[in-house]
Structures are given as C-alpha cells and as structure tokens.
Amino acid sequence: MLEINRLDSRSADFDATLGALLDRAPEADPKVTAVVADIIADIRASGDAALVDYTNRFDRRSIASAAELEIPKAAREAAWHSLEPALRAALEAAAERIRAYAERQKLEGWEFSDAHGNRLGQKVTAMDRAGLYVPGGKAAYPSSVLMNAIPAKVAGVGELIMVVPASGGEVNPVVLGAAHLAGVDRVFTIGGAQAIAALAYGTATIPAVDKIVGPGNAYVAAAKRLVFGRVGIDSIAGPSEIVVIGDGLTDPRWIAMDLFSQAEHDEVAQSILISPSAEHLDAVFAAMNARLAELPRADIVRQSIAGRGALILVRDLAEAAQVSNRIAPEHLELSVAEPRALLESIRHAGAVFLGRHAPEAFGDYCAGPNHVLPTSRAARFSNPLGVYEFQKRSSLIEVTPGGAKVLADIAGTIADAEGLQAHAASARDRG
Incomplete structure (x- = not known):
C-alpha cells in the first residue's frame, strides 16, 4: 500500500506541517x-x-x-x-x-x-x-x-x-x-x-x-x-508539482491518475489533493493504490507520494483556495462543480485547469498555454514562459521645446536635491 501524508486544517500543527511539506525550494549545492x-x-x-x-x-x-x-x-x-x-x-x-x-x-x-x-x-x-x-x-x-x-x-x-x-x-x-x-x-x-x-x-x-x-x-x-x-x-525550475481541489464528486480514479501524472516525473515531485470531503480523500487514496500497478514508473511514484504527496482535509472550498494560495502550485486543478466561481479566490498558480474534464496532462502537451511554469511557490511572483520572455521593451521620450521648459525646472530641482549638478545643468540647458 502507498504511504501518503495526511493533513487536517483543523489540527493545531497544520501550519507547521504544511510549511515543512512545502520547504523544497531549489537551492544551489x-x-x-x-x-x-x-x-x-x-x-x-x-x-x-x-x-x-x-x-x-x-x-x-x-x-x-x-x-x-x-x-x-x-x-x-x-x-x-x-x-x-x-x-x-x-x-x-x-x-x-x-x-x-x-x-x-x-x-x-x-x-x-x-x-x-x-x-x-x-x-x-x-x-x-x-x-x-x-x-x-x-x-x-x-x-x-x-x-x-x-x-x-x-x-x-x-x-x-x-x-x-x-x-x-x-x-x-x-x-x-x-x-x-x-x-x-x-x-x-x-x-x-x-x-x-x-x-x-x-x-x-x-x-x-x-x-x-x-x-x-x-x-x-x-x-x-x-x-x-x-x-x-527563464527560471531555476524545481521539481514538478500539482494541487487538485476536489468537491468530492469527480471520479476518484481520475484524480488518482492526475496526482500520479506529476509523481511519475521524479521522486521529489509533489502531488496534493485538497478537499472538504474526508470520504473523497479516502476514495482517491484507494484508487491510487488500485491504479499504481498500471504504471511502469510505479517505484518513482511510490517514493514521490510518500515523501511529498499529501491529502489535505479542509472545512470548505473557500479554505481549500486559501491553502492552495499558500502552496502557490505549478499546476492547479479545480475539480469542482463551479470552477469559475472558485477561480475568483485563486491568486497564485502557474496554470489553472478548470472543471472535471481538464486534467493537467492536457496542459503538458496540447491545450495551448505553455507548460514551462513557476515551481517551488514561485507562482507568487513569476509567470509561465511566453512570447513576452523573448521580447524587450524600450522607453521612448520625445520632448518639444515648450515641454523642455516645463521638464527642465522639475528635473533641475530634483537633481539639485540629489547633489548631481551635471544632471541639473543638462536639464536647465534645455529650459
């Protein structure tokens, strides 16, 4: 049987336990x-x-x-x-x-x-x-x-x-x-x-x-x-990761394989299911054990799930969104009846998959959005790879004679305050 971490948001040590589970930023050796x-x-x-x-x-x-x-x-x-x-x-x-x-x-x-x-x-x-x-x-x-x-x-x-x-x-x-x-x-x-x-x-x-x-x-x-x-x-990428928020109504076999889809990458990948339904968490865990034998990389999956995987019980879907925002996952599946409504509460995720028929695997290969995504909580401040990564922006400043008179006084006054007299003179020469 698989081993997996089980967390309950009601537990006194929940914050500390979750923090330890997420402490996996890629550090330089x-x-x-x-x-x-x-x-x-x-x-x-x-x-x-x-x-x-x-x-x-x-x-x-x-x-x-x-x-x-x-x-x-x-x-x-x-x-x-x-x-x-x-x-x-x-x-x-x-x-x-x-x-x-x-x-x-x-x-x-x-x-x-x-x-x-x-x-x-x-x-x-x-x-x-x-x-x-x-x-x-x-x-x-x-x-x-x-x-x-x-x-x-x-x-x-x-x-x-x-x-x-x-x-x-x-x-x-x-x-x-x-x-x-x-x-x-x-x-x-x-x-x-x-x-x-x-x-x-x-x-x-x-x-x-x-x-x-x-x-x-x-x-x-x-x-x-x-x-x-x-x-x-582009970035310093960490191990792959997925968070699934489930309302308990998605086929547990589907969710099991969604979690495995990241776990099979390597032993330090992270797969987390968050749900307000304890019965759903149990059903998915049972499905994981039943489907593990289908995978050629079962040994890798087993180690990944035991070391970094988790089933997290929360009070409701609103709290599930809060926990997910703390994790800031690379991939986030909203496997719920009204994913668009829940999306309003999601602030940090590399890619969000909406609904029961949008597995992360579609994003890896052919959905269209890029699969190069921020990992290790970097979704708090970073973006997916995109066209903009290969474009540069240059500022343009074209000044009229009348405009120069206005800007010269502003720039000169600030330059004087900074003690940069050449700046001040350069500006006032145009005024």
Missing part, C-alpha cells in the same frame, strides 16, 4: 556550483577545445573538432519524416495550438502625448538570438521543444539555437523532429554546464545568445545561475 564555475571558466578561456574535451568526457564521444557538434538541417528534417504518421500528426496539432495561444501574447508598442506635446511611449523588439537547452539522457521531451521554441519564433527572435546532449552520439529522433517542426535554426549536440557556458559566452562554433531557456539537471541549473546577468534566463 556549493560543491556543484564550484564544479560548474570551473567548467564555465574553461569554456571562456579555451572555447571550442574545452567544449570538445567536456563533450568527449561526459557524453562518451570521440569527436575531433567542434564542427562535429552541429546537426545539419537536413538531418533534422529526415528525423521528422522518420516518425510515425500518428506521432507527426499529434505533434503538428499540439504545435498549432501552442502557436495560436502564443500569438495572443505578443506585446505591442504604444505612445501618447502629454499636455505639453511631449511624446512618450514604449517600443517592443524581439531578442536577436535565444538558446534552448533540451535535456538528454533516457527521456525524450519533444513537448518541451515545442513549448520553448514556438513562443520564441512567434516573438520574432532572430535566431534560435538548441543544445541537447547526445550520449554516445545519439539524439532521440522525436526531439530532432520537434525541433524541425518548431523552426529551430541550429542544433548542437552539447549538454551540461558546458553547453550553458557556450551559449552565454560563445565560442568559435557556438554563437553567444541573449537568453537561455529550458530545464536541466543540477549542473545546468547551477550554470544558469552563474551566467545570469551575462545573459537572461
């Missing part, structure tokens, strides 16, 4: 950071030579030059055509939905005139070049390629560079096919901290980018932390 810092320094100093050395060492390869790291466009196209027709059709349908949603996120510039005829506004431009990190290893995530690449292309990024480790020189054809479908411009078979360093600083072969997006292991996360400032990054 000093040992990992030290290793990564050395790798970054090597890439900066030796460029392609260091990149080739690390690739041969870590990915069991024997390349002679960095030129061998790039996968030609023709090879990516061939990988796409090698996929089963049903898979190609599914990826095309998902890409179309992701692109349609992304098109609605584009920021537009604007301007207005003040009372003195000055023109003020904002200009929006896309980044010149972005880098997309795609994990390698045993798993293949074509959905992540689509979710990261399509918003960048919709934003109008000039060039999109994808890096993916190729253990033994092999890259999953589904990942390459997804890159072709999404319009990735160049693909290099490099991974780990060395890939992040190459994207941030550039080498003779790898172009330096303006922003790096995409998930990775602890070494990739540490590298992104260290290069932030030199380049932009």
Whole structure:
C-alpha cells in the first residue's frame, strides 16, 4: 500500500506541517556550483577545445573538432519524416495550438502625448538570438521543444539555437523532429554546464545568445545561475508539482491518475489533493493504490507520494483556495462543480485547469498555454514562459521645446536635491 501524508486544517500543527511539506525550494549545492564555475571558466578561456574535451568526457564521444557538434538541417528534417504518421500528426496539432495561444501574447508598442506635446511611449523588439537547452539522457521531451521554441519564433527572435546532449552520439529522433517542426535554426549536440557556458559566452562554433531557456539537471541549473546577468534566463525550475481541489464528486480514479501524472516525473515531485470531503480523500487514496500497478514508473511514484504527496482535509472550498494560495502550485486543478466561481479566490498558480474534464496532462502537451511554469511557490511572483520572455521593451521620450521648459525646472530641482549638478545643468540647458 502507498504511504501518503495526511493533513487536517483543523489540527493545531497544520501550519507547521504544511510549511515543512512545502520547504523544497531549489537551492544551489556549493560543491556543484564550484564544479560548474570551473567548467564555465574553461569554456571562456579555451572555447571550442574545452567544449570538445567536456563533450568527449561526459557524453562518451570521440569527436575531433567542434564542427562535429552541429546537426545539419537536413538531418533534422529526415528525423521528422522518420516518425510515425500518428506521432507527426499529434505533434503538428499540439504545435498549432501552442502557436495560436502564443500569438495572443505578443506585446505591442504604444505612445501618447502629454499636455505639453511631449511624446512618450514604449517600443517592443524581439531578442536577436535565444538558446534552448533540451535535456538528454533516457527521456525524450519533444513537448518541451515545442513549448520553448514556438513562443520564441512567434516573438520574432532572430535566431534560435538548441543544445541537447547526445550520449554516445545519439539524439532521440522525436526531439530532432520537434525541433524541425518548431523552426529551430541550429542544433548542437552539447549538454551540461558546458553547453550553458557556450551559449552565454560563445565560442568559435557556438554563437553567444541573449537568453537561455529550458530545464536541466543540477549542473545546468547551477550554470544558469552563474551566467545570469551575462545573459537572461527563464527560471531555476524545481521539481514538478500539482494541487487538485476536489468537491468530492469527480471520479476518484481520475484524480488518482492526475496526482500520479506529476509523481511519475521524479521522486521529489509533489502531488496534493485538497478537499472538504474526508470520504473523497479516502476514495482517491484507494484508487491510487488500485491504479499504481498500471504504471511502469510505479517505484518513482511510490517514493514521490510518500515523501511529498499529501491529502489535505479542509472545512470548505473557500479554505481549500486559501491553502492552495499558500502552496502557490505549478499546476492547479479545480475539480469542482463551479470552477469559475472558485477561480475568483485563486491568486497564485502557474496554470489553472478548470472543471472535471481538464486534467493537467492536457496542459503538458496540447491545450495551448505553455507548460514551462513557476515551481517551488514561485507562482507568487513569476509567470509561465511566453512570447513576452523573448521580447524587450524600450522607453521612448520625445520632448518639444515648450515641454523642455516645463521638464527642465522639475528635473533641475530634483537633481539639485540629489547633489548631481551635471544632471541639473543638462536639464536647465534645455529650459
């Protein structure tokens, strides 16, 4: 039988117990950071030579030059055509939905005139070049390629560079096919901290980018932390998480598998069900035990549920919303009769799935909104990945002679108060 944490909002230790369960922010391991810092320094100093050395060492390869790291466009196209027709059709349908949603996120510039005829506004431009990190290893995530690449292309990024480790020189054809479908411009078979360093600083072969997006292991996360400032990054992602608020009327078997959908990612993923119905919590737990045998990754699920999973009994749905806001989950399912009404009380969540027929899995693959979401309570202050992540805003200030006279007095007075005489003189010269 599964083990799972059980919490009751009426208990005196509820706040402390919930706080301990949520204490899982991704922290940098000093040992990992030290290793990564050395790798970054090597890439900066030796460029392609260091990149080739690390690739041969870590990915069991024997390349002679960095030129061998790039996968030609023709090879990516061939990988796409090698996929089963049903898979190609599914990826095309998902890409179309992701692109349609992304098109609605584009920021537009604007301007207005003040009372003195000055023109003020904002200009929006896309980044010149972005880098997309795609994990390698045993798993293949074509959905992540689509979710990261399509918003960048919709934003109008000039060039999109994808890096993916190729253990033994092999890259999953589904990942390459997804890159072709999404319009990735160049693909290099490099991974780990060395890939992040190459994207941030550039080498003779790898172009330096303006922003790096995409998930990775602890070494990739540490590298992104260290290069932030030199380049932009999307986030430092923690383990996957889901919260389901249930009113007790959804099929317990459905909820069980929704919770498992995050637990199967890894042993530290978090799956939480909140309900005012003790009977529903018990029914879902029974369904979880019954359905666990269906999963090839049952051992991972078992550990995840025992360590981070929870069934939380609350007084009512209003309190369920309060608890969810404290958790600020990556994914939130409102599996209730009136999800729109409950949505009014939700303030912190990466993505909200409304109603009994909207499982989180739809969001992972094909609903349309991005599946790259804030984790570890970052939904309190952060956003899903979107087109706006690849756009920049520049302020516009155009001043008339009459407007300059008005602004000169204001600016000069404030500059005097700050003790910055050149500022004051610069302003008053126009007055």
